[in-house]
Amino acid sequence: MDTLVTNGQTDTIMEWLKILLPLLGGGAVGAIITMIVTTYRNKIQSVGHKIQIDKIFYPDAISNTEITKITFSGATQTYHFDNLFIATVLLTNSGNKDIEKFICGITLPENIKVVKIETVPQDRHHTVLLKSDIKFDNTSSEIDFELIPFNRKDAYEIKLYLTISKDTLELADIKLGSPHPIKFVAMNSELIWNSAKKVMEITIGHY
Known part of the structure; x- marks a missing residue:
């Protein structure tokens, strides 16, 4: 059976997950939301x-x-x-x-x-x-x-x-x-x- 994801692609995905997961767990999403809300409140x-x-x-x-x-x-x-x-x-x-x-x-x-x-x-x-x-x-x-x-x-x-x-x-x-x-x-x-x-x-x- 043909595979949908090659080993090389799997490695790439895993590398991205290694980068994104710590950011998500470290509150990056909260920081982004705070930045968006602050920008909205401070607009003219x-x-x-x-x-x-x-x-x-x-x-x-x-x-x-x-x-x-x-x-x-x-x-x-x-x-x-x-x-x-x-x-x-x-x-x-x-x-x-x-x-x-x-x-x-x-x-x-x-x-x-x-x-x-x-x-x-x-x-x-x-x-x-x-x-x-x-x-x-x-x-x-x-x-x-x-x-x-x-x-x-x-x-x-x-x-x-x-x-x-x-x-x-x-x-x-x-x-x-x-x-x-x-x-x-x-x-x-x-x-x-x-x-x-x-x-x-x-x-x-x-x-």
Whole structure:
């Protein structure tokens, strides 16, 4: 009967076994597993983000006989804007580490200003700490905030009320940044234009 393994091949296999078995018995497998787990834990963490832009008020045309402004009415003062958009930014910790305090910022071009901010933490145990004092009379193109905490799978929603001095607003205009060693990973972002028709004037009550 023909043999499937020759004597030479058997000797080779035995030599490999003599090398591998002591390694396996000496904890090499455990060391390899530890190395893999350590590498996984130390990889750059990912923060998922989704941005949706809604056009709230943007006149299709300017006419001398029409008032094409949106007005925010306060207790003693009103503020008028030629247009208004809402950019909803959703941030999710999609990494494998809990972050006690996540520092983040949003940077816009100079011709795009934030006039109001709303934050939507997932519950009362999660907080968005705004570091930028944004008001209708103190607009800015730079927003800084902290998410406390930012544990694995946590999600925060931040709404930016924007006014622009150019013709278009693009998703690429909204830049996210952080001093943490993370990478921002885009989820499905949307640019949604609401079908709001041109109006004479919009007044939004006391803010």
